[in-house]
Amino acid sequence: MTSMTMTTATTRTYDETVALVRRHLPDVGFGVLTEIDMQVTLKAKLGVDVEPQIILGACRPELAHAATQxxxxxxxxxxxxxxxxAHGDETIVETLDPRVMTTMAPGGAALQDVAEDARRRLTELLRLVGNA
Structure with a gap:
């Protein structure tokens, strides 16, 4: 594996891209459990200004259950x-490559099917939201 993440870039605005990701996550079988607005959090906690960035904690319960089993x-x-x-004139959408869990977890081999299912779904999400 050359990267621990899967990424796409788009020329859509940050706000448009966040809305598009939210709209398409259910299409690929995921819901959002958590949200961290990094720009707001870092401003409040450290007084620093950073470009807009949000972390959406996406979950597909069936995959989470199978993985933890x-x-x-x-x-x-x-x-x-x-x-x-946001990254200059682009917006980046990035996710951890689920295959990473097969290399990090002691039971990695048993996680192969779950990782591939999640990877296929997240790859489709990136295809749906990317245009570059």
């Missing part, structure tokens, strides 16, 4: 974070 320690890698961040 195969290896309970993999729960530390859940949910699947989908990051949307």
């Amino acid at each position: 195969a290896d309970p320690s993999v729960a530390a890698l859940l949910p699947c974070n989908v990051v949307v961040r």
